Amino acid sequence: MERYRMVFSGSGGQGVITAAIILAEAAVLYENLMAVQSQSYGPEARGGATRSDVVISDTEVHYPKVIQPNLLVCLTQEAYNQFYPIIRPGGLLITDTRFVKTQKKVDALQKELPMYETTMEKIGKSIVFNICMLGAVIGLTDLVRSNSVIKVLQNRIPSGFLDINREALNLGIELGAKVKS
């Protein structure tokens, strides 16, 4: 497989770190892959964009930081402004239509998806926005099976919340699969 070097970025409360950890666990526990997931916080973390890195591969990952992601997700304008320059040429850039206006030219496949709007319209709870985003990533990349994510969610989430998480994941997968080229 291609090695996936991903950066999920957004603001503090949007759950990008949680999404990254869920993806890493799904890959490792149920897909026989290896993964490293990390957060680097420097001075820019104070009042800036939150960033979470995940590397997934079928061989061992030695260097855990992502320098040039081949998949970059930006859920806020600030995250987009800060991180769009690091995308790997030919990579995939996913932004949320509600929160990000993409203006820059990047040498990447750009997908603007209404993840937040769809989450709010169909479920009405912003708390699963990050899971919808994770679904979109999976829908576009087929990196792991949705069922592997569901299994991780089952271990992590109180059973009363599982349904809206599953629904958010499926909404995201549909959004991603629909625009897959």
Next chain:
Amino acid sequence: MERYRMVFSGSGGQGVITAAIILAEAAVLYENLMAVQSQSYGPEARGGATRSDVVISDTEVHYPKVIQPNLLVCLTQEAYNQFYPIIRPGGLLITDTRFVKTQKKVDALQKELPMYETTMEKIGKSIVFNICMLGAVIGLTDLVRSNSVIKVLQNRIPSGFLDINREALNLGIELGAKVKS
């Protein structure tokens, strides 16, 4: 300051990853420090011990993996058996008395603390065991102020759960401070 290279280890449901993220955020957002927090998952993750790494420093952290922690926390026997050999000579090893029997000789300061028992006795909810552990780390090291952790918890946790988290943190701090040499 001394650079802290920490490994928190235990089993999947014990919340060692969450504790590591909370500590990193407290250090960065409210203590003017820098931090890197990461999870490396390889084949040993399937059915083995969970491990979460945090490096905290007042200068930039370039290499995010922890090879030899100067602070190692083990919350299960399996985690202890797997990770005690990596502790840095002269480091600090914290284990939970309920879950770990320490038998090996290590060149480290060894603190066996009744974190789980105290949490269950005083609060009765195992879900805050990880926060009690985090308190013990702080009580022993004074790495960050408890108030910095409280601020992170306020941003992350539904307000109804804040009290038991604060209580668990304080219980841990007392346990740690009591055995500080």
